[in-house]
Amino acid sequence: MAEFNPEKITFKVQRYNPENGGAPHLEKFTVPFNKGMTVLDGLLYIKENIDSTLSFRASCRMGICGSCGMLVNNYPHLACHTQIEEFHSDKLTVRPLPNLSIIKDLVVDLTPMFSSHKQIKPYLIRGEAGMEDPNAEFAQSPQELNTFLQFAYCIKCGICLAACPTSASDRLFLGPQAMAQCYRYCADSRDQGQKERLPLVDTDHGVWRCHLAGACSEACPKGLDPALAIQLLKRQLAAEALGLGKRRPPSPVVPPIKESKPKVPYPDFTVKKEK
Numbered sequence: 359m360a361e362f363n364p365e366k367i368t369f370k371v372q373r374y375n376p377e378n379g380g381a382p383h384l385e386k387f388t389v390p391f392n393k394g395m396t397v398l399d400g401l402l403y404i405k406e407n408i409d410s411t412l413s414f415r416a417s418c419r420m421g422i423c424g425s426c427g428m429l430v431n432n433y434p435h436l437a438c439h440t441q442i443e444e445f446h447s448d449k450l451t452v453r454p455l456p457n458l459s460i461i462k463d464l465v466v467d468l469t470p471m472f473s474s475h476k477q478i479k480p481y482l483i484r485g486e487a488g489m490e491d492p493n494a495e496f497a498q499s500p501q502e503l504n505t506f507l508q509f510a511y512c513i514k515c516g517i518c519l520a521a522c523p524t525s526a527s528d529r530l531f532l533g534p535q536a537m538a539q540c541y542r543y544c545a546d547s548r549d550q551g552q553k554e555r556l557p558l559v560d561t562d563h564g565v566w567r568c569h570l571a572g573a574c575s576e577a578c579p580k581g582l583d584p585a586l587a588i589q590l591l592k593r594q595l596a597a598e599a600l601g602l603g604k605r606r607p608p609s610p611v612v613p614p615i616k617e618s619k620p621k622v623p624y625p626d627f628t629v630k631k632e633k
């Protein structure tokens with residue numbers, strides 16, 4: 359493939375300011391191209407050199423904070439994690455994430471995603487006995503950790519929600535992000551909250567509304583498979599309904615480490631005064 363090294367990139371960016379009225383429209387900006395430039399670098403160039411009123415979210419610039427999700431050439435991406443070169447085109451169209459309402463330009467309102475996330479109780483739930491000592495550590499083997507680890511890498515960017523065709527047609531759908539987190543906590547060997555959480559996804563707008571398009575898993579920039587989590591929740595619910603649900607005992611509390619003498623005595627670094 360020919361080397362991609364254009365002098366300039368034309369950014370067509372969707373602008374929309376509800377305070378000024380008017381409909382969302384595309385505005386053109388020309389940005390000088392440098393090797394290694396990301397879509398976010400291009401937007402920052404526009405903001406710093408051409409139009410300071412352009413609004414978008416970004417913070418970490420390293421695919422961790424989850425704030426720079428947007429539609430680039432009609433596909434959801436993290437702007438900081440996407441090199442312009444990947445598109446092999448000197449024209450980019452940047453729009454806000456779909457399935458969410460626009461606050462301004464590329465900034466969308468993520469409240470629906472966060473409220474669904476909150477609904478599924480994204481924290482460890484333990485019975486009374488497990489909470490006697492709030493500082494206690496619960497034992498977990500590497501195998502137990504691996505049952506949910508990939509889902510713990512979710513950065514809550516909303517890209518799966520933007521890619522999901524069900525979220526596009528059902529505003530009450532819990533969405534792939536929240537349901538993947540529901541599975542993440544239900545599968546955690548330290549948790550005892552399945553009874554509380556499973557009914558929250560066993561609804562018309564929960565797991566049964568997922569058509570298994572798999573768009574969420576394909577688009578997730580962190581390599582999570584939310585579609586798989588939803589299918590695993592369906593399996594769990596079906597097993598419960600048939601009375602085949604397995605109740606595992608929650609991970610025990612790790613006993614406190616006994617003070618022990620170091621095998622090699624610590625050297626004495628005290629500076630001794632000369633007499």
Ligand code: SF4
Nearest residue numbers: 512513515516518578
């Ligand atoms: S599952 Fe992936 S795409 Fe969805 S919010 Fe988490 S990190 Fe983003």
Ligand code: FES
Nearest residue numbers: 417418419424438
């Ligand atoms: S700026 Fe943090 S994920 Fe892109």
